[in-house]
Amino acid sequence: xxxxxxxxxxxxxxxxxxxxxxxxxxxxxxxxxxxxxxxxxxxxxxxxxxxxxxxxxxxxxxxxxxxxxxxxxxxxxxxxxxxxxxxxxxxxxxxxxxxxxxxxxxxxxxxxxxxxxxxxxxxxxxxxxxxxxxxxxxxxxxxxxxxxxxxxxxxxxxxxxxxxxxxxxxxxxxxxxxxxxxxxxxxxxxxxxxxxxxxxxxxxxxxxxxxxxxxxxxxx
Numbered sequence: 354x355x356x357x358x359x360x361x362x363x364x365x366x367x368x369x370x371x372x373x374x375x376x377x378x379x380x381x382x383x384x385x386x387x388x389x390x391x392x393x394x395x396x397x398x399x400x401x402x403x404x405x406x407x408x409x410x411x412x413x414x415x416x417x418x419x420x421x422x423x424x425x426x427x428x429x430x431x432x433x434x435x436x437x438x439x440x441x442x443x444x445x446x447x448x449x450x451x452x453x454x455x456x457x458x459x460x461x462x463x464x465x466x467x468x469x470x471x472x473x474x475x476x477x478x479x480x481x482x483x484x485x486x487x488x489x490x491x492x493x494x495x496x497x498x499x500x501x502x503x504x505x506x507x508x509x510x511x512x513x514x515x516x517x518x519x520x521x522x523x524x525x526x527x528x529x530x531x532x533x534x535x536x537x538x539x540x541x542x543x544x545x546x547x548x549x550x551x552x553x554x555x556x557x558x559x560x561x562x563x564x565x566x567x568x569x570x571x572x573x
Contacts, residue, residue, distance in 0.1 A: 379405040381422075392520040393422040394499045396459060401425075401520055425500045429556040430516040435490045437505070437512045444486050447476050450507040451546065453522040454478070454487070458498040466522070468529035491560050492516045506550055513550075515557050525549055 376385045380402045381393075391409035393402040402422065404412070412422045445452070445465070452467040465478040487493050492503060496516060504517045528549070532542040 377403050379403055379408055381405075381408045391427075392425045392518075394425060394519065395422055396499060397421055399459075401523060423500050425518045425520050426497065427518060428501075428516070429518075429553060429558065430492060430495065430560050431554070431557040432490060432492050432514070432560045435492065435514065437486070437514060439511065441486045442505075442507050442512050444482050445476075445478070445505075446482075447505075451505070451525075452476065453502040453504045453517075453519075453525075454483070455502040455519055455522075456496060456498040466526075468526045470530060470533040472530050473523065473526045487514070490514070495560070504553065513554075515553050516560075517553060517557075521553070 377390070378384065379386050379390075381404060384405050386403055386405050391404045391406060393404045393409065393412055394400075395402050404422075404424070409424045411417055412424045447465065447467055449467050449469070452465055454463055454465045456462070457464050463478055463480065463483050465476040466473045467476060468474075487503060492514060496503060500519050502517055502519050502522045504515045504522060505512050525546075528545055529538065529542055532545055533539065534542065537543075538546075
């Protein structure tokens with residue numbers, strides 16, 4: 354005999370009842386954190402860690418946690434005076450139209466990654482090529498190891514480059530992996546990509562302005 358909803362054993366109820374999504378918590382102190390919370394980079398595990406505002410501020414202090422955690426900054430920068438053409442993109446040898454590059458302090462080298470249906474895929478990057486293409490830019494000079502990235506997107510006739518927090522790059526990777534369909538990603542993935550870069554452009558300040566004023570620690 355099939356159990357009615359009223360008599361169905363409690364052990365089965367968890368399979369037929371929708372569970373409310375679990376709130377995210379700070380991975381240092383376990384307090385609930387809101388959407389748009391700060392992130393840390395765990396330099397030992399090479400992973401992003403959710404953090405509440407107080408823990409994020411604490412990890413910005415010199416010597417905190419013996420340097421294991423680094424707070425991801427919130428700055429978005431653009432350098433309108435620095436232009437990259439098709440030849441520069443070809444020299445980077447990145448097989449898709451979007452990539453981000455960051456300096457891994459532990460490995461002491463630059464890492465180039467790009468979104469794919471399988472997640473973040475690493476692209477080999479010759480140090481000399483990096484120096485020739487991007488090494489002389491002001492954005493590259495300002496780039497903080499592990500916690501910031503240079504985000505590039507190829508456009509008609511060239512490419513755009515922004516300095517962004519590393520966590521938004523992995524947010525983009527996750528979004529593309531979720532939406533990707535077919536060989537070229539599909540219309541929904543392309544629309545999400547356009548919206549993402551429009552938001553980055555909206556947030557980005559010219560590098561001249563950023564160099565004249567202190568960095569704010571508040572997300573838009």
